[in-house]
Amino acid sequence: MLQSLTIELTKTKKQQPPADQLGFGNYYTDHMFIMDYEEGKGWHSPRIVPYQPIVLDPAAKVFHYGQTIFEGLKAYKTDDGRVLLFRPQKNFERMNRSNERLSVPELPVDDAIEALKQLLTVDQDWIPSAPGTSLYIRPFIIATQPQLGVAPSTHYYFMIIMSPVGAYYKEGVNPVKIFVESDYVRSVKGGVGEAKTAGNYAAGLKAQEVAKEKGYSQVLWLDGVHRKYIEEVGSMNVFFKIAGTVYTPALNGSILAGVTRGSIIELLKHWNIPVVERPITIEELYEADRNGQLEEAFGTGTAAVISPIGELNWKDDVLLINGGNTGELSKKLYDTLTGIQVGKLPDPLGWMVEATVVRA
Numbered sequence: 359m360l361q362s363l364t365i366e367l368t369k370t371k372k373q374q375p376p377a378d379q380l381g382f383g384n385y386y387t388d389h390m391f392i393m394d395y396e397e398g399k400g401w402h403s404p405r406i407v408p409y410q411p412i413v414l415d416p417a418a419k420v421f422h423y424g425q426t427i428f429e430g431l432k433a434y435k436t437d438d439g440r441v442l443l444f445r446p447q448k449n450f451e452r453m454n455r456s457n458e459r460l461s462v463p464e465l466p467v468d469d470a471i472e473a474l475k476q477l478l479t480v481d482q483d484w485i486p487s488a489p490g491t492s493l494y495i496r497p498f499i500i501a502t503q504p505q506l507g508v509a510p511s512t513h514y515y516f517m518i519i520m521s522p523v524g525a526y527y528k529e530g531v532n533p534v535k536i537f538v539e540s541d542y543v544r545s546v547k548g549g550v551g552e553a554k555t556a557g558n559y560a561a562g563l564k565a566q567e568v569a570k571e572k573g574y575s576q577v578l579w580l581d582g583v584h585r586k587y588i589e590e591v592g593s594m595n596v597f598f599k600i601a602g603t604v605y606t607p608a609l610n611g612s613i614l615a616g617v618t619r620g621s622i623i624e625l626l627k628h629w630n631i632p633v634v635e636r637p638i639t640i641e642e643l644y645e646a647d648r649n650g651q652l653e654e655a656f657g658t659g660t661a662a663v664i665s666p667i668g669e670l671n672w673k674d675d676v677l678l679i680n681g682g683n684t685g686e687l688s689k690k691l692y693d694t695l696t697g698i699q700v701g702k703l704p705d706p707l708g709w710m711v712e713a714t715v716v717r718a
């Protein structure tokens with residue numbers, strides 16, 4: 359299919375913002391990838407075009423029934439000018455699991471990665487190289503059929519847009535304060551929490567807003583049935599180091615299977631540090647703290663990579679983790695993972711994929 363990829367280059371290149379003013383998701387590269395789906399015809403007409411608005415019918419299903427999937431991954435520029443992607447096949451495989459859940463047609467993984475590599479080649483000047491910066495890549499699918507019946511769309515767009523992003527931590531890795539959410543829930547087993555679909559994030563905004571008003575940067579989500587089992591932190595997976603062992607909630611049907619989560623587990627195993635995936639209650643976390651065994655806590659995700667947790671507030675019971683400081687293991691994981699991603703450290707588990715393609 360990608361044999362038919364057409365590339366229309368922009369006539370006017372945008373001015374690129376300075377590396378220290380990037381922030382997250384504020385600027386977009388000169389081009390984007392787009393491909394159509396039509397029932398009976400499949401995915402077709404892959405093309406790279408200048409970054410531009412898209413025109414949709416107001417009745418397009420995505421606006422009404424939320425049939426949409428997204429992904430998030432990053433490209434990095436190495437000191438010797440190579441372009442690296444972190445485990446891109448994992449993202450597109452996950453996209454297909456999300457697609458399956460939302461009755462969206464399957465996307466051919468190899469073609470999606472090839473499209474991304476072509477887009478990266480066209481816009482490679484946009485990959486920032488200052489320490490901590492990267493190019494955030496947002497593949498997504500939207501239902502475009504203009505029809506108000508509640509049924510899977512017959513038409514879709516698959517698109518990839520890219521955004522140069524700044525250093526997540528401007529002054530080193532800093533711990534965040536987290537509010538443990540007891541009223542709102544993000545998802546339940548059998549719902550769409552396992553899928554990277556828009557509704558999950560819209561559903562989480564209210565709790566996030568309330569937590570922010572209370573001075574917390576994110577919420578820790580508990581399970582939707584018992585309000586007892588720990589699920590995720592904001593839109594990150596969560597890990598705890600208790601008496602030398604690292605614990606993370608087992609994937610239970612309402613937790614998103616993070617690529618970073620999986621990579622951290624693999625890395626810990628590679629280092630022979632015990633790591634356990636199992637249900638974890640909020641009570642047992644507070645209990646571990648009372649026993650002096652709760653050593654570290656951190657969130658994991660593509661945007662921040664590792665986000666240490668310095669404080670938890672559960673029903674006004676405030677718990678300080680590692681004195682509110684970044685733990686040794688959190689720091690080591692952050693340094694190792696980011697070092698591998700930018701090509702400064704060896705890649706013992708074979709994660710990085712070279713992205714630039716040579717075109718005739």
Ligand SMILES: *Cc1c(COP(=O)(O)O)cnc(C)c1O
Nearest residue numbers: 593594595614616617618659660
């Ligand atoms: C994207 C996401 C994560 C992190 O996944 P990564 O693949 O590590 O970026 C975790 N939880 C939620 C809810 C997410 O949307």
